[in-house]
């Protein structure tokens with residue numbers, strides 16, 4: 001019990017630090033800036049942020065969300081992402097335990113969080129994030145098929161090999177969003193098609209169908225509510241990437257259990 005709490009706390013702290021790094025990526029990658037240098041600085045007055053003001057979660061609260069030097073407001077997104085990633089890492093430990101599967105799902109979660117943030121703020125889904133995710137999914141499924149291991153989150157497809165689930169899943173994701181992207185230009189873009197392919201590679205067949213279903217239903221629902229409440233007009237493009245990313249993460253966590261419950265044989 002005590003050890004469990006200790007591990008949960010440890011993963012919470014690691015998650016907060018990773019969340020801090022995710023914030024840096026989400027800020028700098030769309031602007032084509034290096035994510036390593038220069039070190040953290042205030043975007044307003046360029047003040048180089050010392051270590052004591054760069055502690056995830058705590059520094060934001062301690063500084064009251066303002067730059068120590070010039071007092072400009074620090075975006076609240078920084079705090080939410082640090083808190084959210086911290087909670088997510090603790091959950092990942094609790095859900096999967098210490099395992100290679102946990103490490104893999106953790107990596108995918110980070111990829112999807114970065115994509116969600118960048119699409120939400122910039123309406124783009126950078127290849128620099130999508131392609132490495134695809135490579136990891138293909139390499140892992142390839143190795144798993146050769147050496148005979150497969151993670152618990154994949155659902156039984158009837159195919160023997162993990163790499164077949166992966167390839168079929170990726171193709172389905174790609175094809176499913178290709179048509180709407182061609183038909184409704186502006187609403188859905190080429191980035192969404194590539195992200196759907198990535199999600200198919202990550203979740204595999206048949207879970208990709210569940211992930212796409214969740215994304216389309218939740219996206220449609222939220223878009224409908226935003227239009228009804230007149231928070232968005234028909235001309236506004238509501239990015240679809242965040243819905244795809246969230247659906248992917250939820251499918252990784254619970255998709256297999258859900259399918260087993262739905263089809264109990």
Ligand SMILES: [Zn+2]
Nearest residue numbers: 042045067070
């Ligand atoms: Zn400043």
